[in-house]
Amino acid sequence: MEFIHQVVPYVTGNEARAVSEYILSGGWLTEFEKTRDFERAIAEFLGVRHAVVVPSGTVGLYLALLAAGVGPGDSVIVPNYTMIASPNSVRWTGAKVRLCDVESGTLCADLEKASTDRRTKALMYVSINGRCGDMDVVARFCRANGIFLIEDACQAFGSRWRAKALGTFGDAGVLSFTPHKIITTGQGGAVVTDNEELYREIVKLKDFGRTAPATDWHDRVGFNFKFTDLQSVIGIEQMKLMDFRIKRKKQIYARYEELLAGIPGIKMLPTDLGQTPPWFVDIILPSRRVRDGLAAHLKERKIGTRPFYPPISHQEIYAGYPEGAFPVSESIAHRGLWLPSSIGLKDEEIEYITDAVRAFLS
Numbered sequence: 001m002e003f004i005h006q007v008v009p010y011v012t013g014n015e016a017r018a019v020s021e022y023i024l025s026g027g028w029l030t031e032f033e034k035t036r037d038f039e040r041a042i043a044e045f046l047g048v049r050h051a052v053v054v055p056s057g058t059v060g061l062y063l064a065l066l067a068a069g070v071g072p073g074d075s076v077i078v079p080n081y082t083m084i085a086s087p088n089s090v091r092w093t094g095a096k097v098r099l100c101d102v103e104s105g106t107l108c109a110d111l112e113k114a115s116t117d118r119r120t121k122a123l124m125y126v127s128i129n130g131r132c133g134d135m136d137v138v139a140r141f142c143r144a145n146g147i148f149l150i151e152d153a154c155q156a157f158g159s160r161w162r163a164k165a166l167g168t169f170g171d172a173g174v175l176s177f178t179p180h181k182i183i184t185t186g187q188g189g190a191v192v193t194d195n196e197e198l199y200r201e202i203v204k205l206k207d208f209g210r211t212a213p214a215t216d217w218h219d220r221v222g223f224n225f226k227f228t229d230l231q232s233v234i235g236i237e238q239m240k241l242m243d244f245r246i247k248r249k250k251q252i253y254a255r256y257e258e259l260l261a262g263i264p265g266i267k268m269l270p271t272d273l274g275q276t277p278p279w280f281v282d283i284i285l286p287s288r289r290v291r292d293g294l295a296a297h298l299k300e301r302k303i304g305t306r307p308f309y310p311p312i313s314h315q316e317i318y319a320g321y322p323e324g325a326f327p328v329s330e331s332i333a334h335r336g337l338w339l340p341s342s343i344g345l346k347d348e349e350i351e352y353i354t355d356a357v358r359a360f361l362s
C-alpha cells in the first residue's frame, strides 16, 4: 500500500484544462476578470455581499483587522487553541493579543472566560475544524462590549450554523485556500463582508492604498496584496465541486466515527454533520504519550497523521502566562491527533487506518 498522507489536495483534470485555456486566451495572469468571477462565486456560495481574495488567510486576517481600525494600543481576543496565524495577524497590526481558553466540546473560544478592557477592539472568533459555539451568543458578546467580530473561518469554508454560513456572522470573515483546505488555489484566502465601508477599505489596502482603481494617488499606506487570475481560474474549478467536497468530507467523518466507536481511549468531539464538514478527522487520546505512540505506530504502517497545534500560550513568542492559565486548551492540544482526511480518501483506506488504530489501543 502507498503511504496515506494526512491530507492531500483534491484536484481533477479540470483545473489543468482551465489554466491552459486561460493562458492560451492571452490572459495577463495577474488579478483581473477571473478574480472577480472567483470572488462572485465565493460570495454567492456564502450568501454574503462581498468577497475580496488575497494571497493568504493570514493576510486576510491582517487586512480585516486593519480595516476595522485595529492598531497599536488596542487588544484583540484570540483563543488559546488555534493556528499561529490568528494571533500573528493581530501582532502585525501592533495590537496586543488577549488570549482566552476554549470550550471542551467545540475547541472554540469560551466567551464565559473571555474578558475585555477599554483597549479591546475586536474578538477573533476561530471556528476551528469547522465547528462553532452558539453564534448568537458570540455576536451578542461583541455587540454588548462594542467590539468588532472578525471570524477566522479559515478551517470552516462550507460549514454552517443553523443554516447560515460560518464567516458571515461577524463584521468580516476570513477563508484560506492552502492545499489542505476544502478548496485550494495553492496559497490564497478571502475576506468576506456585508459591510460596505470595510469592503472598500480592504480593497484599497490590498492595492497600494489607491484612492480609486487605476489612479496613482494614495491617501493611505497600502500594500500589494493582490491575487492572480491564474490562481482564480483554479479556484473557480475547485468551487464547481463544492457540494461534492462537502458531502465527501461528511461521509469520511461519519465512517471514521462508526469504525472508531467503542475503541478504548478515543474521544471524538460532538459534530453536527448536517451543518459541518469537518476539515480534518480529529481524535483526542488520554495522554500525550499515548497520542505520540499512536502516531509512531501509524507511521510505521504508512499512515500519516499530524498532532494538534500546541496551545498559543506555550509558544515562546506568546509566552508569559502561568501554566494552567488556560486549562482546557493546555490539556487537549497535547492529546489531539488529526487522522488522514483527504477528500480522495477511499473507504478501504479508512478501514485500514481504523484497524491500525484499534490494534494499538486495544
Ligand SMILES: Cc1ncc(COP(=O)(O)O)c(C=O)c1O
Pocket (backbone or CB within 6 Å): 056, 057, 058, 059, 082, 083, 085, 086, 126, 128, 152, 154, 155, 175, 176, 177, 178, 188, 189
Ligand atoms: C485557523 C486558521 N487561521 C489562519 C490560517 C492561515 O491561513 P493561510 O495559511 O492561508 O495564511 C490557517 C491556516 O491553516 C488556519 O487554520
